[in-house]
Every structure is written in structure tokens, then in C-alpha cells.
Amino acid sequence: MGLNVGGLSVGLGSCLPSHPRLPRFSFTKPRQVAVAAMSDDPISEWILSEGNATKITRISPVGGGCINVARRYDTDAGSLFVKTNRSIGQLMFEAEALGLGAMYETRTIRVPKPFKYGSLPTGGSYIIMEFIEFGARADQSVLGRKLAEMHKAGKSEKGFGFDVDNTVGSTPQINTWSSDWVQFYGEHRLGYQFKLALDQYGDRTIYERGQRLIKSMGALFENVVIEPCLLHGDLWSGNIFSAKNGEPVILDPACYYGHSEAEFGMSWCAGFGGSFYNAYFQVMPKQPGFEKRRDLYLLYHYLNHYNLFGSGYRPSAMSIIDDYLRTLNA
Numbered sequence: 540m541g542l543n544v545g546g547l548s549v550g551l552g553s554c555l556p557s558h559p560r561l562p563r564f565s566f567t568k569p570r571q572v573a574v575a576a577m578s579d580d581p582i583s584e585w586i587l588s589e590g591n592a593t594k595i596t597r598i599s600p601v602g603g604g605c606i607n608v609a610r611r612y613d614t615d616a617g618s619l620f621v622k623t624n625r626s627i628g629q630l631m632f633e634a635e636a637l638g639l640g641a642m643y644e645t646r647t648i649r650v651p652k653p654f655k656y657g658s659l660p661t662g663g664s665y666i667i668m669e670f671i672e673f674g675a676r677a678d679q680s681v682l683g684r685k686l687a688e689m690h691k692a693g694k695s696e697k698g699f700g701f702d703v704d705n706t707v708g709s710t711p712q713i714n715t716w717s718s719d720w721v722q723f724y725g726e727h728r729l730g731y732q733f734k735l736a737l738d739q740y741g742d743r744t745i746y747e748r749g750q751r752l753i754k755s756m757g758a759l760f761e762n763v764v765i766e767p768c769l770l771h772g773d774l775w776s777g778n779i780f781s782a783k784n785g786e787p788v789i790l791d792p793a794c795y796y797g798h799s800e801a802e803f804g805m806s807w808c809a810g811f812g813g814s815f816y817n818a819y820f821q822v823m824p825k826q827p828g829f830e831k832r833r834d835l836y837l838l839y840h841y842l843n844h845y846n847l848f849g850s851g852y853r854p855s856a857m858s859i860i861d862d863y864l865r866t867l868n869a
């Protein structure tokens with residue numbers, strides 16, 4: 540059927556053996572390797588073998604996403620959630636599976652367990668994961684506590700980064716490992732977005748002021764020890780659900796190991812309230828200088844929105860940069 544890598548199956552047609560960035564985090568040791576010709580329908584084939592079902596009783600569309608086609612597969616062994624994309628190779632779903640898998644393994648906040656990803660024979664790719672029935676909105680304080688528990692449990696021995704690059708929205712997110720957070724955030728987060736704005740809009744002003752900010756932002760991190768911790772990476776209300784029993788569920792991640800505070804970079808689209816932050820900080824105490832770094836982490840996502848959706852987001856990004864340049868005398 541394919542590779543079973545630490546419980547996560549990788550579909551045939553995957554370029555894993557020669558993959559230059561073979562994931563090394565939790566799914567490092569192939570436990571079983573079998574070889575077969577690529578099936579016409581690798582999704583059903585997996586469900587009816589490794590998925591332990593003997594029949595698929597219903598396939599129904601699931602709405603809500605923009606990038607991929609989502610379906611629910613009901614089987615005699617339970618329900619599965621399947622996303623396909625006819626035009627994108629399997630690397631996107633590989634990154635999603637590894638991110639979900641890393642969060643799942645912390646056994647803290649609920650995320651769907653990823654089962655398999657791979658290529659489709661007609662082009663494109665798919666991912667199969669646990670289907671979760673959603674219910675009413677999650678309690679904010681439980682969300683805050685569970686998220687903090689994930690940050691606390693999700694440690695990295697390799698520093699800041701992730702085993703694969705991924706995407707935030709559809710923008711590439713580079714996750715090359717680094718031992719220095721300020722360097723990582725400056726180069727792979729802010730610097731990447733400044734360069735994108737220069738390349739696609741010719742925005743030399745934001746690029747040049749951005750370079751000045753990157754050079755001077757180290758002062759915002761004085762007297763804090765930054766530990767790499769597992770981040771969802773794109774935590775906004777569209778990726779936060781709750782299961783039928785009320786427990787919060789987070790989906791559609793852009794995971795990497797980074798500074799915990801960077802998780803709040805999408806807070807302007809997340810509706811986190813006081814009870815969320817109080818519960819979060821009881822588990823992950825607020826670090827000195829949190830408030831003065833808050834906008835720095837919003838900036839990455841404002842820049843990403845500017846690059847993805849256009850100039851409406853530029854003023855928010857620009858005013859954060861200018862404020863920092865003023866306060867940092869840069």
C-alpha cells in the first residue's frame with residue numbers, strides 16, 4: 540500500500556525515497572514498507588485495507604474550505620475526512636500531515652489524527668485524516684489552556700524551524716532550522732514577506748524600512764529566553780472549532796517550532812478574549828516585554844495579507860514598521 544511512517548502512511552507515488560527533506564520529526568522511522576503499483580483510487584484502497592473498513596457506505600462533500608475539495612467518507616469502521624487537490628503535488632499535504640501529527644503527538648489540544656497522504660494517479664494529491672463532528676463554539680478559557688499546554692509540550696531539539704517547509708495561506712513558509720530565533724524570524728518570516736512585497740509590488744519603501752527593522756529588532760528580545768515550541772502557525776477563527784463534547788479543535792496548521800508569542804500573530808482574526816489569555820498565561824507565564832513584541836508578530840501576518848490580498852493591508856503593516864523604527868531609533 541505505501542509507507543507507514545510512525546503511524547502515518549505515505550501514499551505510493553510519493554517521492555519519499557529521494558525526498559530531499561524527508562521528515563525527521565516524529566515520523567522518522569519507517570515501521571513497515573510495502574511496494575505495490577499505484578491504485579486508480581488510492582483513497583478507497585487505503586480505507587479498505589489499512590483503514591480497516593470493509594465497505595464505504597457514503598461519500599459526501601464538506602463545505603468551508605477554499606483551497607481544497609473536502610469530503611466525508613462514511614465506512615463500516617467509522618468516518619474519515621479526506622481533502623484532495625487536483626493541481627497541487629503532495630508536498631502541501633505532507634506538510635499538513637506532519638503538522639497535524641506533531642500537534643497530535645503532544646496529546647494536549649485536540650487535532651484530527653492524520654492517517655495518510657499521497658499522490659493521485661491523475662495528478663494532484665490527497666490527505667486522509669480522522670473525521671471530527673463539530674459542535675458549538677469552544678470555551679475560550681479551555682482553548683487558552685489547551686493551546687498553552689501544546690506550546691509547553693511541543694519541544695524541539697533542533698531549534699527553530701520544522702522538518703518541512705509549508706504554507707501560510709498559499710504563501711510559502713520557509714522552515715529551515717536555526718538556533719537563533721531573532722535570526723529565524725527576521726530572515727524566514729519578516730524578511731521573506733518584505734522581499735515578496737518588493738518582487739510582486741515593487742514596494743521598495745516597505746522593503747527598505749523592513750530591513751532596518753530586522754537589523755534593530757534584537758533589542759525587543761533583551762532579557763528573554765526564547766525556547767522553541769510547537770506552534771499551530773495560522774491560528775485564526777477559521778481554523779478553530781470545537782468537537783461535539785465542547786473540546787476545542789484546531790485545524791489547517793502551518794506548524795513550526797518558534798517563540799510561543801508568535802502564535803498570537805493572527806489574533807486580529809481570532810477573537811481571543813480576556814479569559815483566553817488568562818488561561819493561557821496560567822500555563823505559559825507571560826515573558827517580560829510581551830507587549831512590546833506583540834505588534835512584531837502581528838506584522839508577519841499583515842504582510843502576508845498584503846502579499847496575498849493587496850494594498851488594503853499595507854497601512855497596518857507600514858504603521859507597525861514605522862512605530863518600531865521610531866521607538867528603536869533605527
Ligand SMILES: Nc1ncnc2c1ncn2[C@@H]1O[C@H](COP(=O)(O)OP(=O)(O)OP(=O)(O)O)[C@@H](O)[C@H]1O
Pocket residue numbers: 601602603604605606607608609620622651668669670671672777790791
Ligand atoms: N478533520 C475534520 N473533520 C471534519 N470536518 C473537517 C475536518 N477538517 C476540516 N473540516 C471541515 O472542512 C472544512 C474545510 O477544511 P479546511 O479548512 O482544512 O480546508 P482547506 O481547503 O484545506 O483550507 P482553507 O480553509 O485554507 O481553504 C473546514 O472548514 C471544516 O468545516
